[in-house]
Amino acid sequence: MTNNRLVTLAAAAAFLACPAAVRAGGQFNAVLIASNCAVCHGPGGKSAGFTPGLDKLTKEAIADKLRKFRSGEKPSTIMHRFAKGFSDAQIDAIAAQLGK
Amino acid sequence: MSKHSATENSRREFLQLVGAAGVVSALTLTGRVSLAGSSGRVVVVGGGFGGATAARYVKKFDPSIDVTLIEPNIKYVTCPFSNAVLGGIREITTITHAYKGLSKAGVKVLHDSVSAVDPVKKTLVTKGGDSIAYDRLIMSPGIDFRFEDVPGYDEAATQMVPHAWKAGQQTVNLRRQLMAMDDGGLVIIASPGNPFRCPPGPYERASLIANYLKYNKPRSKLLLLDAKSKFSKMPLFLEGWAIHYKNIEWIAGDKGGQVIEVDAKNRVAITDFDKHKAAVFNFIPPQKAGAIAHSAGLTNKSGWCPVDFSTFESTIHKGIHVIGDAAIVTGMPKSGNAANSEAKACAAAVVALLKGDKPTTPMTSNTCYSLITPEHAISVTAVWTASPDGYKKNSGGVSPMGRDATFRRLEATYARGWYANISRDIWG
Numbered sequence A: 001m002t003n004n005r006l007v008t009l010a011a012a013a014a015f016l017a018c019p020a021a022v023r024a025g026g027q028f029n030a031v032l033i034a035s036n037c038a039v040c041h042g043p044g045g046k047s048a049g050f051t052p053g054l055d056k057l058t059k060e061a062i063a064d065k066l067r068k069f070r071s072g073e074k075p076s077t078i079m080h081r082f083a084k085g086f087s088d089a090q091i092d093a094i095a096a097q098l099g100k
Numbered sequence B: 001m002s003k004h005s006a007t008e009n010s011r012r013e014f015l016q017l018v019g020a021a022g023v024v025s026a027l028t029l030t031g032r033v034s035l036a037g038s039s040g041r042v043v044v045v046g047g048g049f050g051g052a053t054a055a056r057y058v059k060k061f062d063p064s065i066d067v068t069l070i071e072p073n074i075k076y077v078t079c080p081f082s083n084a085v086l087g088g089i090r091e092i093t094t095i096t097h098a099y100k101g102l103s104k105a106g107v108k109v110l111h112d113s114v115s116a117v118d119p120v121k122k123t124l125v126t127k128g129g130d131s132i133a134y135d136r137l138i139m140s141p142g143i144d145f146r147f148e149d150v151p152g153y154d155e156a157a158t159q160m161v162p163h164a165w166k167a168g169q170q171t172v173n174l175r176r177q178l179m180a181m182d183d184g185g186l187v188i189i190a191s192p193g194n195p196f197r198c199p200p201g202p203y204e205r206a207s208l209i210a211n212y213l214k215y216n217k218p219r220s221k222l223l224l225l226d227a228k229s230k231f232s233k234m235p236l237f238l239e240g241w242a243i244h245y246k247n248i249e250w251i252a253g254d255k256g257g258q259v260i261e262v263d264a265k266n267r268v269a270i271t272d273f274d275k276h277k278a279a280v281f282n283f284i285p286p287q288k289a290g291a292i293a294h295s296a297g298l299t300n301k302s303g304w305c306p307v308d309f310s311t312f313e314s315t316i317h318k319g320i321h322v323i324g325d326a327a328i329v330t331g332m333p334k335s336g337n338a339a340n341s342e343a344k345a346c347a348a349a350v351v352a353l354l355k356g357d358k359p360t361t362p363m364t365s366n367t368c369y370s371l372i373t374p375e376h377a378i379s380v381t382a383v384w385t386a387s388p389d390g391y392k393k394n395s396g397g398v399s400p401m402g403r404d405a406t407f408r409r410l411e412a413t414y415a416r417g418w419y420a421n422i423s424r425d426i427w428g
């Protein structure tokens, strides 16, 4: 847990420190990964319907959901299949992009 | 300070003017042009899933880049959900998109078609006679058909025997034929070998046409002739067909399912062993990269375009990136969602390269939903990371077998959500 928090803080700090439109975020590009969420959840996380939007969720809530999808604690149709593809650092970086 | 000639200055002013209007027309540019205040010029060929996404995301990632999208059609009809149009559960207007949203996002949309590319001079020529310069070119021309591989099937034959594998007039044609058919008529779908656009597409199409027949032409049957003996999401499709349809017969490639010749006038599918006469015949031909990819010299002997996996830059011509169905993206399927994800990765790489930065290793993802009925959907998903030999899967998989109707209905709802949202992400 403490480790996860540290990563979260480090990731968040990296984002604040880097104003470029496309941030490298270490070896991965968080803006790029997060842009893929738009296809189901809508541009900017604003869904046109049928699929839950993300725009009202905090960063913490998004990261928490992704971790619970990944562990299987939270049941889903497809989200567990996605969440398993991301490391803790990537989950936090995605959440930092999408969350309030 | 300025060493520009008067003509050069007025040309620059002219460019700025047309740029401001958001429309490009009758431009004749030779050589490389850098517009004042912009950090390069990106031209995108093709306004489908890959190209329209790439144009939008280059602009989004770096608004100072001058982005022009070239697409012949005023409106784009999506293949996704065109099977629902064939099955009579959606109108074609609901899968038709204009380009206003892209213009609003700052992309210059030119309705023309590219007829030649010069990778050395970094210019291209359009059918309308314009010559346009680029710093980086992104091509997403989609597919064309290997008519040369199937005796009896050519452009003219597509009216009697539609492929409907590019949506629009072909979709309407096939829908009309299905509606006009007498109850009891045989519908044949012929599915090609790999690789082809949308691996689960023929099986979703069989499902939704079978659904239409079940309620409207209960004495009719659907015969699915296949070049393959295994297909995408096969156990899930077979499970769904066992629940919903008694009217589908599938003949696998290893049981003689491959159609090797077409008699279009009589709507006859010819295999090694048999001749099958249809009332409505949907032939999905073998495929290759879109014609312009061939004439631009971007294809290898497979008929598709080899690219570097982290930038999508052609391994044949520097400065030209190829994405979507036309590209060889080892590990990823030829889908609209994959084209969208590749386009975003390519856009990030192009922005980095124009700045002189090193592109990051991209991650991509894909979800392909297939409707078995309007309320029963299944999916395949994946997350990938680029490597020197292709996209390596981090995670993914297909829907679980044996789930109840509630679960399948939820996936059908999310399929609609996917369509509504990816359409806005691209053309909205």
Ligand SMILES: Cc1cc2nc3c(=O)[nH]c(=O)nc-3n(C[C@H](O)[C@H](O)[C@H](O)COP(=O)(O)OP(=O)(O)OC[C@H]3O[C@@H](n4cnc5c(N)ncnc54)[C@H](O)[C@@H]3O)c2cc1C
Binding pocket: B045, B046, B047, B048, B049, B050, B051, B070, B071, B072, B073, B076, B078, B079, B080, B081, B082, B083, B112, B113, B114, B115, B140, B141, B142, B143, B164, B165, B166, B197, B198, B201, B205, B290, B291, B292, B323, B324, B325, B326, B334, B335, B336, B337, B338, B339, B367, B368, B369
């Ligand atoms: C029946 C069916 C169902 C499908 N369902 C799904 C689905 O549910 N989910 C999914 O993810 N995918 C689906 N697909 C696949 C999807 O349609 C394709 O993978 C996707 O369209 C590929 O995008 P693209 O940009 O490569 O090509 P396209 O979307 O075909 O775009 C190519 C564009 O380039 C333009 N063009 C071609 N040549 C030129 C030129 N010389 N100059 C200028 N412009 C040019 C064309 O006019 C066209 O607009 C389906 C496909 C089919 C056939």
